[in-house]
Amino acid sequence: MRRGLRFVPLALLLAVVLELAVFVGVGRALGFGAAVLLVFAASLLGLVLLRREGMRAWRGFRAAAAAGQPPGGQVTDGLVGLAGALLLAVPGLVSGLVGLLLLVPPVRRLARAGVRRATERRVSSMVAGDLFGPRTVRVRQGAPQHTPQPTPQPEQPVVDGGRAIEGEIVEPGRH
Numbered sequence: 001m002r003r004g005l006r007f008v009p010l011a012l013l014l015a016v017v018l019e020l021a022v023f024v025g026v027g028r029a030l031g032f033g034a035a036v037l038l039v040f041a042a043s044l045l046g047l048v049l050l051r052r053e054g055m056r057a058w059r060g061f062r063a064a065a066a067a068g069q070p071p072g073g074q075v076t077d078g079l080v081g082l083a084g085a086l087l088l089a090v091p092g093l094v095s096g097l098v099g100l101l102l103l104v105p106p107v108r109r110l111a112r113a114g115v116r117r118a119t120e121r122r123v124s125s126m127v128a129g130d131l132f133g134p135r136t137v138r139v140r141q142g143a144p145q146h147t148p149q150p151t152p153q154p155e156q157p158v159v160d161g162g163r164a165i166e167g168e169i170v171e172p173g174r175h
Helices: 008-030 032-066 072-089 093-102 105-122 125-132
Strands: none
Touching: 008 032, 008 093, 032 072, 032 093, 072 093, 072 105, 072 125, 093 105, 105 125
16 A cells, blocks of 8 residues: 555646646636636535535435444445545546546446445455445355356345355455
8 A cells, every 4th residue: 555655746746737737728718717717616516515415424324323234335425425526626627527427326336336345355354244234245056166256246146056145254364
Protein backbone atom coordinates (compact mmCIF):
# COMPACT_ATOMS: atom_id res chain seq x y z
CA MET A 1 0.00 0.00 0.00
CA ARG A 2 2.84 2.40 0.76
CA ARG A 3 4.27 1.94 -2.72
CA GLY A 4 1.04 3.28 -4.23
CA LEU A 5 1.05 6.34 -1.97
CA ARG A 6 4.22 7.69 -3.54
CA PHE A 7 2.24 8.38 -6.74
CA VAL A 8 -0.42 10.50 -5.01
CA PRO A 9 1.38 13.85 -5.49
CA LEU A 10 1.94 13.09 -9.17
CA ALA A 11 -1.71 12.06 -9.61
CA LEU A 12 -2.89 15.25 -7.91
CA LEU A 13 -0.63 17.36 -10.12
CA LEU A 14 -1.95 15.63 -13.25
CA ALA A 15 -5.53 16.13 -12.04
CA VAL A 16 -4.94 19.87 -11.58
CA VAL A 17 -3.34 20.19 -15.02
CA LEU A 18 -6.25 18.28 -16.58
CA GLU A 19 -8.81 20.46 -14.78
CA LEU A 20 -7.07 23.65 -15.98
CA ALA A 21 -6.82 22.39 -19.56
CA VAL A 22 -10.51 21.45 -19.65
CA PHE A 23 -11.50 24.76 -18.06
CA VAL A 24 -9.50 26.70 -20.65
CA GLY A 25 -11.03 24.61 -23.46
CA VAL A 26 -14.58 25.16 -22.18
CA GLY A 27 -13.80 28.83 -21.59
CA ARG A 28 -12.69 29.24 -25.20
CA ALA A 29 -15.71 27.34 -26.53
CA LEU A 30 -18.44 28.89 -24.35
CA GLY A 31 -16.80 31.98 -22.95
CA PHE A 32 -14.99 32.60 -19.68
CA GLY A 33 -18.12 33.74 -17.80
CA ALA A 34 -20.08 30.65 -18.83
CA ALA A 35 -17.22 28.36 -17.76
CA VAL A 36 -17.01 30.03 -14.34
CA LEU A 37 -20.79 29.84 -13.97
CA LEU A 38 -20.73 26.14 -14.90
CA VAL A 39 -18.06 25.38 -12.29
CA PHE A 40 -19.95 27.41 -9.67
CA ALA A 41 -23.27 25.67 -10.42
CA ALA A 42 -21.66 22.21 -10.26
CA SER A 43 -20.02 23.04 -6.93
CA LEU A 44 -23.27 24.36 -5.50
CA LEU A 45 -25.11 21.23 -6.62
CA GLY A 46 -22.36 19.11 -5.04
CA LEU A 47 -22.74 20.91 -1.71
CA VAL A 48 -26.50 20.31 -1.72
CA LEU A 49 -25.99 16.65 -2.63
CA LEU A 50 -23.36 16.20 0.09
CA ARG A 51 -25.98 16.84 2.72
CA ARG A 52 -28.56 14.62 1.01
CA GLU A 53 -26.15 11.73 0.42
CA GLY A 54 -24.79 11.98 3.95
CA MET A 55 -28.25 11.80 5.47
CA ARG A 56 -29.20 8.95 3.12
CA ALA A 57 -26.09 6.98 4.06
CA TRP A 58 -26.70 7.53 7.78
CA ARG A 59 -30.36 6.44 7.52
CA GLY A 60 -29.39 3.33 5.56
CA PHE A 61 -26.73 2.41 8.11
CA ARG A 62 -29.11 2.90 11.03
CA ALA A 63 -31.88 0.90 9.34
CA ALA A 64 -29.51 -2.01 8.67
CA ALA A 65 -28.19 -1.91 12.23
CA ALA A 66 -31.71 -1.77 13.68
CA ALA A 67 -32.79 -4.73 11.53
CA GLY A 68 -29.73 -6.71 12.64
CA GLN A 69 -28.42 -6.91 9.08
CA PRO A 70 -24.80 -6.40 8.02
CA PRO A 71 -24.34 -2.69 7.24
CA GLY A 72 -21.68 -3.11 4.54
CA GLY A 73 -24.04 -2.63 1.60
CA GLN A 74 -25.45 0.60 2.97
CA VAL A 75 -21.99 1.82 3.99
CA THR A 76 -20.47 1.21 0.55
CA ASP A 77 -23.47 2.79 -1.18
CA GLY A 78 -23.17 5.78 1.13
CA LEU A 79 -19.43 6.08 0.52
CA VAL A 80 -19.89 6.03 -3.25
CA GLY A 81 -22.67 8.62 -3.02
CA LEU A 82 -20.62 10.84 -0.73
CA ALA A 83 -17.58 10.52 -3.01
CA GLY A 84 -19.72 11.52 -6.00
CA ALA A 85 -21.17 14.52 -4.18
CA LEU A 86 -17.73 15.54 -2.90
CA LEU A 87 -16.21 15.35 -6.38
CA LEU A 88 -19.11 17.42 -7.66
CA ALA A 89 -18.57 19.99 -4.88
CA VAL A 90 -14.85 20.36 -5.63
CA PRO A 91 -14.42 23.18 -8.15
CA GLY A 92 -13.58 21.66 -11.50
CA LEU A 93 -15.31 20.39 -14.60
CA VAL A 94 -13.62 16.97 -14.79
CA SER A 95 -14.11 16.20 -11.09
CA GLY A 96 -17.70 17.41 -11.38
CA LEU A 97 -18.34 15.08 -14.31
CA VAL A 98 -16.82 12.10 -12.47
CA GLY A 99 -18.86 12.98 -9.37
CA LEU A 100 -22.04 13.25 -11.41
CA LEU A 101 -21.33 9.87 -13.02
CA LEU A 102 -20.92 8.28 -9.58
CA LEU A 103 -24.46 9.42 -8.74
CA VAL A 104 -26.00 7.73 -11.79
CA PRO A 105 -27.50 4.39 -10.58
CA PRO A 106 -25.78 1.95 -13.00
CA VAL A 107 -22.36 3.55 -12.48
CA ARG A 108 -23.01 3.74 -8.76
CA ARG A 109 -23.76 -0.01 -8.66
CA LEU A 110 -20.50 -0.77 -10.47
CA ALA A 111 -18.52 1.48 -8.13
CA ARG A 112 -20.24 -0.04 -5.09
CA ALA A 113 -19.33 -3.54 -6.28
CA GLY A 114 -15.74 -2.44 -6.81
CA VAL A 115 -15.53 -0.96 -3.31
CA ARG A 116 -16.97 -4.17 -1.87
CA ARG A 117 -14.47 -6.38 -3.76
CA ALA A 118 -11.57 -4.16 -2.69
CA THR A 119 -12.74 -4.25 0.92
CA GLU A 120 -13.17 -8.02 0.91
CA ARG A 121 -9.63 -8.43 -0.43
CA ARG A 122 -8.12 -6.24 2.27
CA VAL A 123 -9.91 -7.56 5.35
CA SER A 124 -10.24 -11.01 6.85
CA SER A 125 -13.14 -13.26 5.91
CA MET A 126 -14.61 -12.79 9.36
CA VAL A 127 -14.63 -8.99 9.08
CA ALA A 128 -16.00 -9.18 5.52
CA GLY A 129 -18.76 -11.48 6.79
CA ASP A 130 -19.60 -9.02 9.56
CA LEU A 131 -19.75 -6.16 7.05
CA PHE A 132 -21.49 -7.78 4.11
CA GLY A 133 -23.05 -10.92 5.53
CA PRO A 134 -22.19 -14.48 4.65
CA ARG A 135 -20.71 -14.94 1.22
CA THR A 136 -22.21 -17.47 -1.10
CA VAL A 137 -20.03 -19.67 -3.22
CA ARG A 138 -20.50 -22.25 -5.91
CA VAL A 139 -19.79 -25.82 -4.85
CA ARG A 140 -18.54 -28.22 -7.51
CA GLN A 141 -18.75 -31.96 -7.13
CA GLY A 142 -16.00 -34.22 -8.32
CA ALA A 143 -12.27 -34.46 -7.97
CA PRO A 144 -10.50 -31.22 -7.08
CA GLN A 145 -8.80 -29.51 -9.98
CA HIS A 146 -5.35 -28.01 -9.71
CA THR A 147 -6.11 -25.12 -12.04
CA PRO A 148 -7.19 -21.85 -10.45
CA GLN A 149 -10.94 -21.40 -10.45
CA PRO A 150 -12.56 -18.06 -11.25
CA THR A 151 -13.86 -16.13 -8.27
CA PRO A 152 -17.49 -17.17 -7.65
CA GLN A 153 -20.17 -14.55 -7.95
CA PRO A 154 -21.76 -13.69 -4.58
CA GLU A 155 -25.33 -13.83 -5.93
CA GLN A 156 -25.19 -17.56 -6.67
CA PRO A 157 -26.51 -19.99 -4.05
CA VAL A 158 -24.47 -22.52 -2.14
CA VAL A 159 -25.71 -25.88 -3.38
CA ASP A 160 -24.57 -29.46 -2.86
CA GLY A 161 -26.77 -31.98 -4.60
CA GLY A 162 -29.76 -29.64 -4.57
CA ARG A 163 -29.62 -28.71 -0.88
CA ALA A 164 -28.11 -25.65 0.74
CA ILE A 165 -25.09 -26.16 2.98
CA GLU A 166 -23.49 -23.94 5.54
CA GLY A 167 -19.79 -23.38 5.63
CA GLU A 168 -16.99 -21.07 6.54
CA ILE A 169 -14.38 -19.62 4.23
CA VAL A 170 -10.93 -20.11 5.69
CA GLU A 171 -8.14 -18.12 4.15
CA PRO A 172 -4.64 -19.58 4.45
CA GLY A 173 -2.30 -17.46 6.52
CA ARG A 174 -5.02 -15.34 8.17
CA HIS A 175 -6.24 -15.87 11.71
